[in-house]
Amino acid sequence: MKSFLHEGRIYYSAVEFAMAHSGGRWKIPIWNALRNGPARYGDLKKSILPILDRYVKAALRSKTSRSAATKKRKKMELQKH
Helix, strand or coil, rough: CCCCCCCCEECCCCCHHHHHHCCCCCCCHHHHHCCCCCCCHHHHHCCCCCHHHHHHHHHHHHHCCCCEEECCCEEECCCCC
């Protein structure tokens, strides 16, 4: 892949770009787990072993604050754009 410029920064791969914009190691696996539909917190945590509670909580908190995910009936789900 060719490098590309986004907001004044050069990215050398799509993975580097995704990691920079997701803000952490665990967010992409969490987004991946939620892409198939809603999941309960415990099921989400089990599907992404060996993730710690604090990383799941932080990732979900940032997703809900950005309106990328919603809490419905104790399940997390991604919003379709």
